[in-house]
Amino acid sequence: xxxxxxxxxxxxxRNGFIGLQTECxxxxxxxxxxxxxxxxxxxxxxxxxxxxYYQIEARNSVIARSGQYGVALSQGGNYEFRFCTIANYWNxxxxxxxxxxxxxxxxxxxxxxxEFPLSKAxxxxxxxxxxxxxxxxxxxxxNSSGYNFRNVLLKTELNTTxxxxxxxxINQNPQFVxxxxxxxxxxxxxxxxxxxxxxxxxxxxxxxxxxxxxxGDPDIGAYEKN
Numbered sequence: 175x176x177x178x179x180x181x182x183x184x185x186x187x188r189n190g191f192i193g194l195q196t197e198c199x200x201x202x203x204x205x206x207x208x209x210x211x212x213x214x215x216x217x218x219x220x221x222x223x224x225x226x227y228y229q230i231e232a233r234n235s236v237i238a239r240s241g242q243y244g245v246a247l248s249q250g251g252n253y254e255f256r257f258c259t260i261a262n263y264w265n266x267x268x269x270x271x272x273x274x275x276x277x278x279x280x281x282x283x284x285x286x287x288x289e290f291p292l293s294k295a296x297x298x299x300x301x302x303x304x305x306x307x308x309x310x311x312x313x314x315x316x317n318s319s320g321y322n323f324r325n326v327l328l329k330t331e332l333n334t335t336x337x338x339x340x341x342x343x344i345n346q347n348p349q350f351v352x353x354x355x356x357x358x359x360x361x362x363x364x365x366x367x368x369x370x371x372x373x374x375x376x377x378x379x380x381x382x383x384x385x386x387x388x389x390g391d392p393d394i395g396a397y398e399k400n
Contacts, residue, residue, distance in 0.1 A: 250290030262304030
């Protein structure tokens, strides 16, 4: 907390409790910001990313194998994940939480919900998957509507027919090469292949996490199938 405009690029963050914790604590100014580019966060006993009222811009990144949440976006904020693979096959005990969690409030000392505005929570051309039946929780007390899922391969039992969802692939196994070895590249025949929307390719996502070109018919997730 307290610093701004940080960037994490081509990092590998493994084997801890929380991979990346971003928060402003009592700061009521606009949220601080961090970019996460071409980065792998995996094997965290708690959270891959735990954020409270922050700005995160993530591209071409993998968040995998967490004992609780892969990505927990709490107390509002401003978030955009593009071409990310968020996969949770935690195997060191039972996991009772989804891999992605989003809320727009905090609980005060009087046990009342206090609003923290969720300006944006966008998941664009991402994979959200794991070994639970439900891998997404939207926990809103103040009718937040700023979340958007576009061309996401998602494991969920939620209703995804509303305007906050489009181009979705629901409950179709992404067919990772070998998730037991943390290999989240795509096998031939994966429903994520050629299923991304090229409109979301920007200067940071013209190639995938390994430098493979994706400017033709792009695949969903951090890895482009050769």
